[in-house]
Amino acid sequence: MSSLDNPRDRAIQAMFDRIAGRYDILNRIISLRLDNTWRSKAIKEVLRSGDQVILDLGAGTGDLTFTAAKKIKGGARIVGLDFSLEMLKLARSKQNSAKNGEKTCFIQGSATFSPFKDCAFDGVMTAFVLRNVSDLSLFFAHAFRVLKNGGRFVSLDMFPLRKTWFAAFYSLYFYRLVPWIGGLLAHDRVAYRYLAESVESFHPPERVAELLEQAGFKQVTIRKFLNGAVCMHVAEKTNP
Ligand SMILES: C[S@@+](CC[C@H](N)C(=O)[O-])C[C@H]1O[C@@H](n2cnc3c(N)ncnc32)[C@H](O)[C@@H]1O
Numbered sequence: 001m002s003s004l005d006n007p008r009d010r011a012i013q014a015m016f017d018r019i020a021g022r023y024d025i026l027n028r029i030i031s032l033r034l035d036n037t038w039r040s041k042a043i044k045e046v047l048r049s050g051d052q053v054i055l056d057l058g059a060g061t062g063d064l065t066f067t068a069a070k071k072i073k074g075g076a077r078i079v080g081l082d083f084s085l086e087m088l089k090l091a092r093s094k095q096n097s098a099k100n101g102e103k104t105c106f107i108q109g110s111a112t113f114s115p116f117k118d119c120a121f122d123g124v125m126t127a128f129v130l131r132n133v134s135d136l137s138l139f140f141a142h143a144f145r146v147l148k149n150g151g152r153f154v155s156l157d158m159f160p161l162r163k164t165w166f167a168a169f170y171s172l173y174f175y176r177l178v179p180w181i182g183g184l185l186a187h188d189r190v191a192y193r194y195l196a197e198s199v200e201s202f203h204p205p206e207r208v209a210e211l212l213e214q215a216g217f218k219q220v221t222i223r224k225f226l227n228g229a230v231c232m233h234v235a236e237k238t239n240p
Contacts (some may be wrong), residue, residue: 058129
């Protein structure tokens with residue numbers, strides 16, 4: 001089944017099309033601007049020197065793509081893939097003003113069913129996408145397939161917290177205040193309630209690491225931020 005034959009994928013695509021216009025501003029407010037710091041850390045893990053080509057899966061409005069583009073030199077390129085046309089339109093509208101924007105390109109397509117050749121990319125990165133993906137094993141198998149031997153995969157995402165005082169405080173913010181802010185600013189409380197629910201029902205980071213290993217990745221590591229509310233997975237495709 002291709003990704004967009006799947007009703008859950010179609011619903012996620014429609015939701016991002018709907019909230020695209022308010023996505024950037026809400027992201028900054030909700031993450032208290034910490035998302036930029038995490039993105040920079042993720043990019044450091046995947047970028048190497050030289051004329052590399054990096055794929056950003058679920059690029060959205062291009063936050064990770066453009067942050068990475070700022071750091072590239074020479075003939076390096078960043079390709080952003082997303083299935084939401086409205087998110088991509090916003091990404092494309094930023095290309096002219098972004099540093100090295102001409103070294104980025106955006107393609108509409110599914111992250112589990114993309115048209116790229118095997119071993120086409122030197123690195124694959126993704127941010128805040130995994131929770132939305134209907135078939136995570138397929139997503140990782142695809143990332144593995146398009147990555148060159150020796151290349152790195154990096155993912156940032158939000159994860160459910162174990163019950164601690166921090167979790168209680170964080171839950172209040174994330175499950176009560178965030179849907180309210182989303183309702184107010186994006187006029188879409190349902191989408192921002194989904195955001196909270198998708199985190200609550202997501203796998204623990206250790207399970208995501210297992211799925212990466214099952215897809216063939218090696219040297220899988222997990223780095224936790226905010227007591228594990230946000231985790232970065234780094235994995236390698238090593239030569240057989
Ligand atoms: C929360 S946004 C993150 C956007 C961007 N990576 C960022 O860091 O701001 C998730 C994005 O993933 C995209 N997405 C989710 N599932 C996808 C899939 N199976 N194929 C392609 N894009 C997908 C959505 O359309 C949305 O733009």
